[in-house]
Amino acid sequence: MDDSGMLSESDLALVTALQVAPRASWAAVAQATGLSAATAARHWQHLVETGAAWVTASPGQAVWASRCVAYVEVSCTPGDTLEVAQTLAQDPNALTVEVTAGGADLFLTVAATDLAAMSRYLLQRIDTIPGITRTNSRIATGLYRDGSDWRLDALPVRRSVPTTLGRGVDLQGGVSPARRTPIDRSLSLQLGLDGRATYADLAHRVGVSEVTARRRTAHLIRTGTLVLRTEVAAHRVGWPVSAILSIEVPVNLLSEAARTAARLRQMRLVATVAGSPSLISVAWLKQVAQIHDLEQRLVDTIPELRVTGRLTVLRTVKRMGRILDGHGHAVSAVPMDHWRDPLVGSAGRHEANDGI
Template sequence: MSDSVIVSELDLALVHALQVRPRAPWTDLAPLLGVAPATLARRWDRLTGEGLAWVAAVPGPSFSRSGCTAFVFVRCAPTARKTLADRIARLPEAVTVELVASAHADLMLDVLTPDLAGMHRFVGEELTPLPGVNGVECVFATSLYTEGNRWRLGSLDPSQLSVLGRAENGTGAGSTPLDLGPMDRALLGALAHDGRTRQADLAALTGSSAATVRRRLGRLTASGLLAFRCDMAPAVSGLPVSVTFRGRATVNEVNRLHHTLATLTECRLLAAVTGSANVLATYWLRDIGSVQQRETAACAHIPSLEVTDRVIGVRTAKRMGHLLDDEGRRVGTYPIRPW
């Protein structure tokens, strides 16, 4: 990462606060962080302007019950990898695209579609025929025990978190599917670009009132369909190394993942998946030397776990719809449309 990046303790505390309450007004966060609201606004403008942090709309907890999540491993010629990654990044279903070092794959994708048919269509008709693709392996997430929405930076102390209160993100059961109208989809599209877009601006965009926007957003988040996520570049997280472990464990121990591996602070993603390797876990780490330590810790928590692949992230081209440069800074957006 660039030596010119300077991230202060206040920046770190602000990002952590926005992970918990992504759309909180600056007036709510100012007393907690001990500065004026205008100072927070300036800090955030700098972080977003430099691509160091951002807030965006993402699928909420009910998506795992109504939609389809898959991890797709793509093999290609080494010389075609960057060009292919850039091309795949333009596909809205491929919400995350990572160039990786692995014995079995050159690219790793997170793919979200509204249903299983959409996933088959994407893999079979859009991805596999692309020039340069030599092979595709697709595994489906059957349970998501933790993911990026729930991961925290760890810059606030327990007393600050207590004052901050619970997250704004949806926690609804989603038992009754919502019938999304044109206004809902317009809101989701705008918030996928910038999750902190003001209600007044959303009202102007949709030709409605701020009160109507507030009701619609409340409905979407309460249903669990919509959530908000504050994400960041490695210069902010201090965790430049990404590793994804693939492995197999007994069914009984897979059912205990949320009590074991999901509690580890550097675990960014943990899922039970289809296939012979039925566990997939992604960690963000400080250095490459930590990879073996985390594997050892994971196997200690899950005695039956046999790690079958260690997928090292070389570069993330796209994360949850946002295009990243070589240093992991946001440089653009291809909004996701999984709803």
């Protein structure tokens, strides 16, 4: 297997199956992909060891609604951008850190327990880092799509996905995040490091019984506190360009615009924010020029919509807790911890293939 070029068709199918159901059994994955269970497991282990793909657990929609999430544009003094990005990437509250071209040098996704904790992180942490000259923060008000919804759609033609691959998570009707307990927090951190860890391994790492690990994990996912997601090195699957759009739209059309954007194949993130402009979207593209086609599709659907800012990602330093190298491969991890006081010291790095 080539560790630098495009993934093979069988590996693309494997990643797609695990995007649909990140904790599916290898027997179910085999049924969906046409690989044997042993081959699927072996290929997946290679993808993880080389940092080409991984399964993590990120804050779910219920957390986005109950806690405080912000998108932050950062400007830096010339020559300091990458060092600032690497500093921020060590913060558990900074979920994603991207180096960008356009109106800002960095684009961050950050999370905290509430607005007060977010204020401490923005004012007493980010604003004090040497090399930062300006920040522009917008607090999320609604999440319409995130990376866990994005699919490669590379399963073999006419091969149906078994029902055993279903997520088993229903967020319709509204749910509240799981009541915070030390066990839930520990499980969240461990699943963030390895979303496919066995219940026996989770039980050992957290210090609970296997039955408790299974039951609490199911509760965290069912309530939308956590969402399991299969991530992949973008250039290895033919989507090497990431574009961030800031979109202004009249408030009476905001929800419609967000839903419209969320239906587009390329979208990885669509969120409404308290600020101007009021809508943020992140898309994966095959070429930089496709950003214009994407904008045109949005405007064709909602003529009142206006794109006011465009950022092109030059390098993703951290994506949902994973530290990435210059080629987009996962090399280590800083666990996402939205329960944590943002002014406490860094939780430290974990090698990406340690225990995965």
